Amino acid sequence: MLRPRETVTRECKSLDGLWRFALDADARGRREGWWRLPLAGTREVPVPASYNDVFAAAEARDHVGDVWYQTLVRVPARWRGERIVLRFDAATHSAVVWVGETQAVEHEGGYTPFEADVTELVEPGAEVRITAVVSNVLTWHTIPPGYVKETVGGGRRQQVFHDFFNYAGLHRTVWLYTTPRSYVADVTVVTGIDGSTGTVRYEVETGGGEVDVAVALGDAEGGEVARATGATGELAVDDVRPWRPGEGYLYDLTVELHGQGDAPVDTYSLPVGIRTVRVDGPRFLINEEPFYFRGFGKHEDAAVRGKAHDNAFMVHDFALLEWLGANSFRTSHYPYAEEVLEYADRHGIVVIDETAAVGLNSGLAAGVFGAEPHTTFSEDTVNAATQETHRRAIRELIARDKNHPCVVLWSIANEPESVTPEARTYFEPLAAEARRLAPTRPIGFANVMGATPDHDVVTDLFDVVMLNRYYGWYASPGDLATAEAALEAELSAWVAAYDKPIVFTEYGADTFPGVHDVVPVPWSEEYQADLLAMFHRVFDRFDAVVGEHVWNFADFATAPGVMRVDGNKKGVFTRERRPKAAAHLLRRRWRGGS
Numbered sequence: 158m159l160r161p162r163e164t165v166t167r168e169c170k171s172l173d174g175l176w177r178f179a180l181d182a183d184a185r186g187r188r189e190g191w192w193r194l195p196l197a198g199t200r201e202v203p204v205p206a207s208y209n210d211v212f213a214a215a216e217a218r219d220h221v222g223d224v225w226y227q228t229l230v231r232v233p234a235r236w237r238g239e240r241i242v243l244r245f246d247a248a249t250h251s252a253v254v255w256v257g258e259t260q261a262v263e264h265e266g267g268y269t270p271f272e273a274d275v276t277e278l279v280e281p282g283a284e285v286r287i288t289a290v291v292s293n294v295l296t297w298h299t300i301p302p303g304y305v306k307e308t309v310g311g312g313r314r315q316q317v318f319h320d321f322f323n324y325a326g327l328h329r330t331v332w333l334y335t336t337p338r339s340y341v342a343d344v345t346v347v348t349g350i351d352g353s354t355g356t357v358r359y360e361v362e363t364g365g366g367e368v369d370v371a372v373a374l375g376d377a378e379g380g381e382v383a384r385a386t387g388a389t390g391e392l393a394v395d396d397v398r399p400w401r402p403g404e405g406y407l408y409d410l411t412v413e414l415h416g417q418g419d420a421p422v423d424t425y426s427l428p429v430g431i432r433t434v435r436v437d438g439p440r441f442l443i444n445e446e447p448f449y450f451r452g453f454g455k456h457e458d459a460a461v462r463g464k465a466h467d468n469a470f471m472v473h474d475f476a477l478l479e480w481l482g483a484n485s486f487r488t489s490h491y492p493y494a495e496e497v498l499e500y501a502d503r504h505g506i507v508v509i510d511e512t513a514a515v516g517l518n519s520g521l522a523a524g525v526f527g528a529e530p531h532t533t534f535s536e537d538t539v540n541a542a543t544q545e546t547h548r549r550a551i552r553e554l555i556a557r558d559k560n561h562p563c564v565v566l567w568s569i570a571n572e573p574e575s576v577t578p579e580a581r582t583y584f585e586p587l588a589a590e591a592r593r594l595a596p597t598r599p600i601g602f603a604n605v606m607g608a609t610p611d612h613d614v615v616t617d618l619f620d621v622v623m624l625n626r627y628y629g630w631y632a633s634p635g636d637l638a639t640a641e642a643a644l645e646a647e648l649s650a651w652v653a654a655y656d657k658p659i660v661f662t663e664y665g666a667d668t669f670p671g672v673h674d675v676v677p678v679p680w681s682e683e684y685q686a687d688l689l690a691m692f693h694r695v696f697d698r699f700d701a702v703v704g705e706h707v708w709n710f711a712d713f714a715t716a717p718g719v720m721r722v723d724g725n726k727k728g729v730f731t732r733e734r735r736p737k738a739a740a741h742l743l744r745r746r747w748r749g750g751s
């Protein structure tokens with residue numbers, strides 16, 4: 158799915174700003190047709206933002222169900238004759254959208270975009286009312302899953318099976334944009350390198366009528382390096398300058414559609430990084446060179462705005478990654494804003510791109526998150542309908558992110574149950590689907606503690622072993638000697654069982670900033686640093702370990718619970734991005750190479 162871009166034939170109008178807003182605790186709006194009139198009440202909400210923390214009210218923070226967003230927008234008169242599209246970059250977790258009185262689009266899945274051709278629903282020059290009802294409800298059939306509990310106090314509570322706050326709302330930009338009536342509908346590129354020659358295989362999908370396709374590839378200085386005609390083809394680039402970690406060199410693929418006249422009917426322009434990715438035994442190769450992941454599992458999370466995309470936080474987070482000497486991160490536990498991937502493309506930061514499939518694990522759900530005891534995979538819990546949603550989530554992730562050079566590995570789930578025959582039945586077709594859709598990138602999933610090679614039944618379906626391990630924290634807290642021995646033993650078992658690269662996608666310890674001790678006491682800043690150093694000692698003993706992603710980059714909000722003090726404190730930075738002692742340890746390791 159193409160990101161909206163301004164070109165000579167296209168215009169984009171962001172609808173970000175303050176929208177009218179209403180909580181709908183009694184679920185009346187859909188019945189009463191709230192889209193037909195201006196929303197009642199005086200509340201306004203910023204877009205993009207999670208709505209939960211912007212109002213000083215528990216009814217907003219803990220709301221379960223529908224909320225309503227509404228705005229009035231004037232469609233530019235000069236858009237007459239154009240195709241007009243309304244696009245939501247994200248609505249968490251599901252939405253129905255009306256343009257005026259007409260339902261235009263609905264979508265499920267809180268972290269991927271959706272759009273509708275609204276040409277027939279708007280009048281250039283006139284104002285139009287756009288209304289969206291957004292639900293934060295998670296069920297057994299959503300990704301991520303959850304369920305709603307009726308409480309004895311009479312309220313409704315959202316039970317989640319994951320360790321981050323269930324922020325909701327319009328988290329990313331809403332756009333109105335134009336294309337000509339005949340338009341570039343999609344572009345897919347696959348790049349290769351052979352000696353000093355780069356290749357860009359491309360495929361252009363068009364909509365709206367018979368047109369001829371022409372493509373041209375320009376370098377970063379604006380010079381043309383290759384051109385071709387036809388909806389599919391391959392471009393060769395002499396003396397290619399590859400995209401590589403630390404150097405986000407991008408070419409620009411301009412796609413033009415031609416009709417009768419001289420001027421192009423439509424033009425779209427796509428940044429392209431030429432690079433290869435491949436797994437070879439235990440090595441992870443980018444441009445045929447071994448790559449070692451240094452970085453974090455992150456979250457889209459900040460005070461007040463919750464999960465909304467924010468350019469200031471984005472640039473600052475990337476600056477902190479650079480300060481540390483990190484070269485990569487994982488979009489734990491959902492697809493991040495497209496702005497983030499584009500930034501990573503331009504700056505040569507490597508990304509493990511994850512779906513929102515977190516919480517498919519009854520052990521954790523009941524043990525850690527207080528859910529009722531249940532079986533993960535069953536008719537009544539995670540079932541064929543959930544699997545279908547999950548399949549769609551994989552498709553939408555790949556459709557959105559397939560052209561980003563920064564993405565080198567798809568993670569199709571975080572810590573699912575992976576030790577039962579049902580898990581294999583569930584994951585076999587999903588892994589196959591990811592491979593079918595994106596055969597040029599390796600695939601993986603983040604394996605949960607306890608799913609050791611003697612119990613796990615799905616790792617053979619994947620290319621990379623991704624381990625989330627909490628030795629020294631959830632296992633043997635305060636005893637790093639025992640933790641080190643256990644980690645080393647488990648790692649030896651993985652190396653013996655699989656000839657695949659191993660990336661530690663999580664390891665870490667909750668740390669309350671400002672707590673210090675002279676002996677290794679959990680929650681102190683010294684303990685976090687000692688624990689990370691212990692993991693690093695063990696990693697360095699194994700060639701198959703090709704990456705270390707600390708959990709987490711920064712402290713983040715979670716549901717309240719006895720395991721969490723004002724959120725998860727495993728950040729190397731606080732939620733405000735102040736470094737804990739461990740940040741300096743990582744900087745020494747990652748910048749100094751020691």
Ligand code: GCB
Nearest residue numbers: 320571572625663708725727
């Ligand atoms: C995990 C999860 C992550 C949690 C983390 C923790 O294994 O993948 O979402 O936040 O552990 O801190 O417990």
